[in-house]
Structure formats: C-alpha cells, structure tokens
Amino acid sequence: MSEEGVEPGSARRRSAVLPAGVAAVVVAAVFVASGVIRGTYPFGSLSRSTNDLGTQYIPFYAHLWDILHGRAQGDLLFNWQSAFGVGFLADLGVDLGSPLSLLVGLFPRDQIDLAVFVITTLKLSLAAAAMAAALLTMRPGPRWVAAILGVSYGVCGWALDDGSYVPMWLDGLIALPMFFLVAEWSLRRTNRLLSVLVVAVFWLSNFYTAYMATFAGGLYLLARLLTSDLSWSLRLRSVVRHGVSFVLGMALVAPILLPIVTANDAATPSPSGIFHASAVDVFLSRLLPLSEGVGRTASLYVGTIALLLALTLPFNKFVPWLTRGVWVLTIVGVAFSMRWAPTQELWHGFDTPNGSQYRQAFVLCGLIVAAAWVSVGHKLPGPVALLGGAVLLALIAVLSDGSPLLTEHWLVVLIVSGAFTLVALGTIWLLRRTPRTRRLRWPVAAAFAVLLVVVAVETTWTAVVTDEQRAKILSASNAPWDDKQTARYDALREAGGWPEYRTEPGTTVTPNDPILLGGQGAGLYSSLLPHSVNQMMTSLGFGWSGYGRAARSLPNPVTDAIFSVGARMRLLEDGAPEINRSAAPPLVTVRRRLGNAVPEDVNAPNAYAVQERLLGSTVYEVPEYKGTRFATGEVKLVAACKPGTSAFLYMPRVGGRARLGDGPWYELSSTRRPGINTSSPMIGLGTVPATGIVLIEVRFGAAPQGIPARHAIGCLDHQALSTAVRRLRASGATDVEAGGHSISATLPAGSKGYAVVAVPKISGWTCSVGGGKAVVPRDYGGLMAVPLTGTADRVDCTFVPPGLLRGLAIGAAAAVVTLGIVGIGAIRRRRTTGLRSS
Template structure:
C-alpha cells in the first residue's frame, strides 16, 4: 500500500505543477492564452481526428483519400500516433481532441515520474527523498515540457527507465522479461525516437557490462540475452518499424550543402543550457534541475566510486554532449538527417544520464568534502555572474541570472547540511524537506518559462472552431447531398491547417507530414502549387489542373461567378459552389498527358498538361501602353520598379485591354507587393473597385471573370506604398478549356462503388489508350481489369492503366504487401514466443522446480 501511495503521489505531483503553471499563465482551459503551437494544431490534432475515426470503425488505418489527394496513413500512425496511450482519445468527444492530446501528454509526464522512481528504487537507491526529487526532476525536465506539442516523443521518456531497469535485470539476474517488454513498447510507441533510445541503451549496456565483474562466458550470455530481446522486440513490432522506415526513406530532408564536419554550438552555449529558464523554443532541452549542475561534477570527484566506473560514465556523457556540438554525430542521432526545427531530439537521454549520476552522488554525500562542494558551486557562480556578457544577453538576463544564483546557493547550503552525517536528525529532515520544496519550485519556474515562450507564437484559443458551426455543417451537408467520389477545394482564408481535411472528412490536396508522398508533392510543385517533400498547399488552386484532378466543389465565403460556378447552398457565411468544369477520378487520355513540355512558368506548364502539346488556355496579355505617374528606377536586386515621387498624391499604374470569349483575368505582383497587397494597392476596373482574390500561388491575384469586353485597369498605390514592379497580366480562356474538358468527360470512368481502400468503375473505350486515374502513384495499388490483374504505369505522379477497346470493369484495391507480410511475421513471432514461454512454464511446474530463467 505504501508503494502504491508513493507511486500515486509521484504520478500526481508533476501533473499538478503543470496545471498550476497553466493557471498562472492563464492558459486554456483556465484562461485566454493558448499553447496551440505549430505541429500540435497543424499535425497532431488532425491526425488524431482520423485515428479517432479509425478506432470507431469509421475510417481505414491503411489509406485515406482525405489528404494529399490520397495517401497511405499507416506510416502516419506509426510515426505520430502509435503510442499505447493514444486510445485514451476515445474517452473524449471528437470535438475535444485538442484537449485530449494535452491530457495524454500530462499522463505521460506522470508516468515518467513513476517509471523513474521504479528504476531508482530497484537499482540505485532506497532513499525515498532522493527517489522523490529525481523522479520529479526527470518528469519535468525541459525536454518533456518543450515537446508537449509533439507528445509522441514523450513515450520514450517514460519507457526509457523501464528499458534501463531491464538492462540491469539482464546483468544482475539474467532475466530479460522487463527489457523485452520495455523495448517492445518503445518500438511500438514511436518508430523514430526508438532509434535514439536503442542507440543509447546499447552504449549503456556495453558500459555496464564492462563494469560488472563477469567472466567471458557470463558476458557472452548477457550479450546473447540482450540481442535476443532486441531481435524479438523487433520481430514483434516489425509491422510498425519496417513499413515506416521504407516510407520515410523515400524523402530526404537534409540540404545537400550541409557541412557534416562543422560545429553547431560552442561549449559555453551548451553549458549555459543546464540552468533554469534557458531552454529556447524548439531547441536544446537538457535542463533537469539546477541540482544536476552541482551533483554530476561531485559524482566524478567522489573517490568512493571506482575510477573505472567514473571513466566509463565520463566517456558516455562526454560522447552525448559532444554529439550536440558536432554536426555529423548530431545527424547520426537523428537517423542521419538534420532536423528541420525541434533540434536535439535525443536531449532527454542526456538529462536521463545526468539524473542517474546525480542520484549516485546524492546517495554518497557524506564522502563529499567541503572543498569539493565549494569548488563546484564557485565555478557555477562565476559562470552565472559572467553569463550576461559571455552568452546571449537576451536570454541570460539579470533576472534569470539572479534566479539561478539564488537556487544554486540555497541548494549548496542544503547539500552541505546533508553532507554532515553528525548533524541532528531533525535538521537533516528539514534539509531534505527544504531540498524537495526547492526542487519543485525550481522545476515549476522552468516549466513556466518554457510554456510562456510558446504563448506568443501559438494559435489563438478559438483556433479549433474559428469558422464553426457553419463550416463543419457545410461539409456534412455536402457529403449528405453528394456521396460520389469528388474532391473539394477550400478558400485559403478558411483553412486552419493543411491537414484539416482529415478532421472535416473532405478529399483535398493539402498535406503536411513527414510521412507523405514526397515525390507526388514535388510533382505538384512543378505544376505550380506551393509544395515541398513534406507538404502541399493548394492555395486557391490552378483551375486547369484542379479540373483534371477531380475538384468538383469550392467552399468559400466569397460570391463566385455564376458563369463558372453554381451555388449549391449556404450555411451561415459559408457557401458551397459546384465547378462547371470538373472531371471524375478516371478518364481516357492520349499520349503526352501530364507531360510538362519542358516549359518553365506555372501557366506555360499548365498549357501542356492535356497532351504535351502547347495550348493557349492561359495567355500572357500584351495590353496597350502601361502608363504611370511614378518614377522608374532599378532596385538593389536589379529589377526595374516604379516608385512614388515626392508630392504625388495618389500615384497609379493604368492600362487598357480587350477580353475576348469568357476569361479569368490574373495580375502578377512582385514578391514584396503580394504580401498584404490589400493594404498596399487599390484596383479599379472600368472605374469600379474590385476585390481581388489571392491565388496563394506564384504571386498571382485574380481580378475576376470577363466576357467580350474592353477593360480599363487602374492600380493605385496606397499612401504607405513607395515602390512596386510594373505588374504583368494573364488570362484563362474558359471557353476553350471547357471544350477540352468536355472531350475528356465523354471518355470517363463511371465509379460504381468506392471505399477507403477500393475503387470499382466501368468504362467504354472507343480507342485503346491510357486510363488516367488522379490517384497518387503508389506501388501498393493492385489493379484488375475485367477480373484479370493489370499492369499500371506512372503518368506524371499519378496512375495510368493501359486499356484496349471495349467495355471494361476496372477495380483498384490498396494492398500494402510489406505491411501485411510484416504483420504476419509479428503475429507469428509473438505466437511462437508465447507458446515457447508457456511450455517452459508448464515444464517447470511438472518438474516441481522454480520457473526457468531466460
């Protein structure tokens, strides 16, 4: 019962400290501030929405159409969501998912305290006050607070003590159950971070094995147990690790020009990060309490610990710290990639090791001399006194320095009291209580500093439902109205995150994840969309390719031209339009389709997409002479610009052009003017002010749709705008494009049924050719035509199926062969292991002997 109460206290206290910080900083749900920072709203919340649907049986864990135009979701689960605690989201309504993620994070922090206490009690110290201090220190170290917005990494924090406890069990008693269970859970919980844990655990095991007085045969036996457990854990979880590794291997995130032999930071910056309040957003997070700064050096100075042991731990700690300064080693810890933000993702390992060394030192305080404690404290006091001059003065402010000086001095005094074993029991008791209280205040203040730093760059409190309920109702109504296969594009002003289509269950192009189809994203970038290997942003779309990719509806707050769009309904201020020119998921195309024609420029490439030959859907306009009441100059970048002349009231740029047919008019602005262009320029067409729509792509804005008319275009510079480049103009000929789209619609695949992982359709082919499917190319698709397996090819970055003349039934099924194969391996491995283990237990009972150890 006593241990249970201790564990309950250790679980609860760090959570209560974080809640107190939330209250102190008025962080939601206790106030008007938020810490909805970057990946928490943009990735984690949206991914958890889809996982919620998966766990409820309403979505597939393997594949989803709802982002990236169709993407494997298994790697996303393994990379972001496979924590055993993720299932706790089912305890909340779907609308509470953001808060459920924070609750799961807090639970992980509480568990970190409990598992560290287990490790310390089992293998390092019986002293409750030491266990209390350093279990709480571990749970509330900077890393656990800094990466609240990436909570999948915190699984490693609470699992590492279990795994290390398992290492000690292997070394001491040849039992490997704890190690196997901990490692299996780690591999399952997060593929990426388990690599770092595995690397450290191996180094720790080798060091501890060297320190144990074992014969050669005994050491080989321990090696066998260690690697047997590693192999078994890998086999049990290879359905997580292997598919995710193969998915991540497709994308490379480190720039080619990175100097791997360079240094990332100097030793003083590294040392300065060990003090309270010095953790920078998404950066080095190694703080684990000021006590660590005192006790780790005292461990190495304490001669009661064998020289051999201190040398081994010194090498291990030195290697970890050096890895943080040297680019190549830092990349090695990150699976040989340089992180794009969230730097030093293995920092918790440094904190863990330093806490272990601190526990060792705290358990032997009577052997520390006054000279040693004063020397170590003195060095830290001198460093702190000079930190404002030696390091970044914006971080190492006088307040921060004085705070650390106070904690350091108070800590030193309390340690001095505890060093004196001849002191009164009452004095020692008060010193221990004071030390516990000081550590809690220290960690609470550090947590407060970290979370306060995240408030300013975070989303507002209402970000999750900023456009609701109308927004969500509009998607639900659209899905009820039309249950066919189609894609939807959304006005960028409404989009809260590129992954929001997972939440609202619409089929979109937007995606932002490390596990997406990077090759497909890069192809979209070549077409003109804002994309990179991690993300694709549709913006307001490129009309021609949007039509080719099956975008049928637009969700917006703006009135759209009825010549091109039909208004379907309105929910509040949210309007849903159907696009007149749209194509289904599949249709027959000629050779050269999706060939960019070797052209440069978004519109030039678009003109080649239909058949590889140049067309004139998008045309650059050559209007009559562009007049302006400004001065022409060449700016620093060598570009010709016009600038406001002194005394000129409302300078403007003016031109005339004639529009034939039905066309959308675009104006291309320079990179500086396009930023908040509404505040910089005012546009009038035929004397009437227009409200342009930012395309979000290539610096283009849409000036509206016109039909067979002459236009006078006047661009006025607002009073704060000094310069701009003379804009260029383009048009999209809807009349010509509609003829081409209608021709493709006549050769379309009729979808009979579809699900998350299957599509079935029928098509009548007049002339043999290629069935283009706007499904991102993935080798895991299985295609059958009329019941026979069919080969398919890559068309651009999509799927093309060669078809002969006649009527065909085409069926596609997503079959991730590697996943299914590894699931079979994992299941069979676990079954055989359990059978083998059961037989050993049964044999031991029949033989009336204790259970045979592993």
C-alpha cells in the same frame, strides 16, 4: 558480491510504486500550474498550438478520432481526405504510434485540443514515473530522492522546451528510462519477454526518438557493465542479450517500421540543416533554470537539485573511483558529441535537421539524472562532496553569465534552490552522524517535503518562462477549436458527396484542413508527403510550403474538374463558411487515348498545358507577353487575350503580390530561407476586359526576382471548360465506390481506352479490370490510368502500403523466435528447479 553487483537479491529493494507515483503527480501538477499561470489553453485564452502542434499534430489526432468513430474517409492504411489520396500507415506510425494516442477517442471531437493536452501531460508524468522506477531498479537508495529526480527528468528543459509542442517526441522521453530498465534486466538475466515488448512498444510509438534512446540505453548498459563485478563472460552475455532484445523488439513492429522507411525514401526531400555548435557559455547556460533557446541550443535543464547532486559525483568518496570515472566520462562524452558535427549527425540518423538541431538533448538530461542517483544511491554526499558540487555549479554559473538565453531572476532561483539543497542534505548528514538522531524519520520527511516544493516551484517557474519566450520565437499559434470551426465542420459534412465528388475545404486554417475540418482536398502537411505527389501538384500550379512537405489548396476550376471537386468551401470576412458548388466529372473518367507528355521547361514550366493534358481538352490561351521593369523594382506585364476569359498568373518562384489592372492585390508566397521554402500557387487575377489587354502589375517582396520568360500568364475559357466537363461526365463512371483503401468504378458498357482515376499514382496501388489479374496502373501525369479491354465494365483498385507484407512476415518470424527463446528459458528453469529440489 560487492555493492556494484547486479545479481537479484544482492540488496533489499524497496517498492518503486510510491516514488514513481509521487513523481508522476508532481510533474502533472507542474505542467498544469504553468498553464494556469500563463493563461494557456485549456486554462485561458492563449493557445498552446504553437508551430507544428496546431498545424500538424492536432489535425492528425482529429483524423485518428474520425477513424476510431467511423467518420473518416479512409482507414489506418489510406487517407482519402488529404493530397487527393495518400497512404496513412506511415503517418500513423510517425505521429500517432503511441498507444496513448487512442485516448483521443474518449473525448468529443470538438475537444481535440483538450485531448492532446491531456495526452501530453500523461506522457510527461509517465516519463517521470519511469525514471523514478528505473533509478530504484539500478540500485537501492532514498526513495524520496528517486521521486525528486523523477520530477526533474519529467519536466526537464527538453520536455518543456522541445517536447511539449511535439507530442510524438515525448514517447522518447518515456522510452529512455524504460530502456535503462531493459539494460538492468539484461544484466540480471530476467524479463526476457518484457524486454522485447518494451522495445517494441517504444519503437512503435516514435521510432525517431526511440533510435536516440536506444543509443543512450547502450551507453547506460556499457557504464553499468564497466562498473560491475560480473565476469567478462557474463558481461558479454548481457550485451548479447540486450542486443537480441532490441533486434527482436524492432522486428516485431516491422509492419509499421518498414512502411515508414519506404515512405520516407519516397517522401519530398527537405534540405539538411547546417550545424553550428553554440558558444560554450550558451551551451552551459541551458543547464540553468529560467533559460530559453528553443531550436537554437540544447535544452539541458534538469533542475538545480538534480544538477547539484550530479556534480557531487566526482567528489563523493562513498562511490568507487571506477564508477565515478566511468559516469563522468559518459556524461562529458555525450555532451561533446552534441558539439561535433559527425556525432551530431549520428544522433539524428545521419541527417542534420533544418529545424531544432538538438532533438537528442533529453538523452543527456536522463544521463545527468542517472549520475545524480549514482552519487546518492551509494550514500548521501557529505560536506566535501556537497561543497565540490557547489563549486562546480558556481563555475557553470560564472561561465554562463554572458549568455543571452538567461532570463531575469535566473541567478536568484539558482542560489535559492542550491542553498535549500545544501541545507537539507547537510541537515540529514548531521542527523545521521549520531546514534540518537540516526533513526529519526520526521527530519528526513521534512527535508523531502522542502526539496520537493523547491523542485516544483523552480520547474513551474522555468516552464512559465520557457513557454513565454518560446511563443515569441516560434510562429503564431492556431486558436483551439471554437464555434467557427464547428460551423465549418458542419458545412463541409452537409455539402459532402464522397465518393461521387470531392468537397474541398481549402487550406485556410492549417495545411491539414481536410483532416481537421473534413472534406477531401489537396492539403497535407506531413514529412512523408510523397515526392511524386508534390511534383504532380507543382506541375499543375499548386503551391506549397515547408520545403514541399505542406501541400496547399488551389482554387482553380480546371484542377477542380481534374480532381472531381464538386463543392469548395471559402471563408467570408467574418470567418463564416460559404460553399460553392460546381459540376464535376466523376472520380473515374474514360479516355480514348492518353494525351502526349508535356515538354518540360525548367526555366518556364507550363502549368496550363499540364492541366489541359490531364483534363483532355484545350481550355487556356497562353499568350506571349512583354515586361517592363521600373526603377522602383516593380514589373508590368502586357499580353492580349480573348475578352471575358479569366486571367491567371503562375510564378512559383516569386514572392510579393500581383494584380490585374486596378484590381485587388493577390499574394505570391515564394520565400527563400535559406533555400526555396515555399512555392507560389497559380492565382486568378480577374476577368480580361473588353479591350482584350491583360495588364499585370507585380510588386516583389524582400528581394527582386526574375520573371519567367513565358508561360506565366494563362487565360481560361469557361465555355470550353464546361464543354470538357460535360464530355467527361457523359463518358465517365456511372457509379464509384470507395472503401477504406480501395476504389471501384462501374463504367459504361463497351468503354475503351483508359480509365483515369483522379488519385495520385503512388507505390502500393494495383488495379484489375473486370475481375482480372491485378496489375500496377500506369502513371498519367501523376494520376492512375488503367488500360481497358473494351468488354469489361468495372475497374477495381486496392492500396497496400509498400513494405507492409514484408513487415508482417518479419514481425511473425520475430514473434516465433521470441516465444521460442522464452519457452526454452522456462524449460531450463524448470529443470534447474527440479535438480535442486531432488
């Protein structure tokens, strides 16, 4: 068996516990130190909650905390608080699937930001430890180098730049080295059950980055097979074993994966991004320290030491030529795959993101670190290899010199780190040349300490620069939880009356205020927001952002009545909460008949008519109007309405601001980047004056836009609305009960027609009347409508996420097959052992 063999016991393997532990501790120290230096939370006043971290992930962690502590309206299957009621299992799998997410329950709720920071740090540390362990499993080598490379991977550029503010992606950072381990176990024909469980855990944690890590793990296995001395039959068996492990592991978590796939198919689509490969100098510059380009380029930094060691591989004579060739081609091939649109789409599941377009960059970081270990593991590179690596590093620096992503002092850091590396490794090489010094340990220990310090200082400096530059590029951060948030949270809990009525928190702080602050409202920011819900809310006049994936609250008395909003929070100028209450119909109302469908008018949608249909009463006057465009680009609309009514304006595709007469200005938020990124909500402009003349002035934003020819103005008659609400309350449910993923209502005796449930009609709901057969409810303008028999006085509806039952069946079958394979293997081993002993 040659040194490339993979049989167990082919070489003495030293414990990986110590280097893995060192790597984990140093990575945690680096991440914490960078926060201390920058003064970010929890070490200073600057917020860490950049972009989606504050608007999406922290609110979802808060909701998980509520579920774990029994305070949420909903459970793991359904979320009553967001978007007036949507499924939650798929969001749980996408954003909170990691078992580490459960740690949030150990923190106080007002310390959610701290919990997320701790979980993020722990994920980075686990990634570093996993990589150190995987490298030592790959082949024996200097444990101190394994620790250094583990650190280099744990705080690689992708981890610092892309993953640190998207915690769910960091599960992929851990998954990659763990999938390297699965590949090693496939080669050695060991750990059958553990291989399946590892795959299952990380496909559960975050299927998106696990998908990328799975491809990378396959490339790693291919490289290992091509450089091994196993027979071709054993190589084929290793591939089959590896594939079976992944198929079974993914099948085990089908109860989560299938609901995610189903929810994704039903989600609001967002336009695919247009991929443009960055210039070569920009691409290469991301390999170097102190570079930053979040979302624009691939974050490939792994530290100068790891990069230099990887670059010695082509010149290290101690590494067989085939091994050198295979690993160099693998690295180059993956790098080129990130610069060609078809393979770039493959890495992202055939969908080019419209945000960060190099989300798979951690894969190349991991392969570069593995290549560095291949060079070191055979034998520390000598002077020729170190010189060759230094020349390649210098060439990368020269080619990258014009990149605008390199910040001040990058060259100094590169030269100093490279010089320390060359001196330290050169010293060890010289010591091992003579018998007198070959067995000395303290010089090696000193070199390890020096290089570890160099890695820690360089990565900390890079982390500080990365965070500083990223904060300038991405949108403003949300402040961590404070006393104002506590006051809002307490006010909403005090005003709550669920399920008698909804308490709307608005979407002032984040689009996910209902799960961050409490209550039950329209707000939800999720990539899995159902398209049907988005369409329903848009037709009613609600606004949205994020290409339709972030639903926004609508302060409108008619939609409040439709969705049984009995209390609404608004924020005063000083940020203090104020609760406004109103009479609201119950969540389940009874209609003798369902109103006729509103004719669609693509050019001028009539949100007022849609609201009236779901309310069941006419409450708006929708007048004709005339518009005048001035040379300045402003437009004035003139219409006539009943004095004393409230004037509303609905221009979903217009950005700018509008006002009634000389009243205050109100924002119209529609933007185009490059398509329609946000949609403006219906806005209330004030009371129609005694003259009955409605004069509305519109000032456009960046570019003048067209005004709808009709249906833009509506005047609400509050007296008519009050009459409609009284009628719905009188005929509606006398009692409503809401479970984790169910709702039941007791109706007045003899109710006929339809029970309309003020919950979005999405796939997964079934309802029964009077304990009868459960059927799928009708779609009534996006709400659920259940036909009544005239004799039953109770309606019961239950939600089961689409794909869950099928997933449970697949998962159970996979568990049986896995246990069967493990059992058969155990029987064969016993027989083999018995034959040998006899």
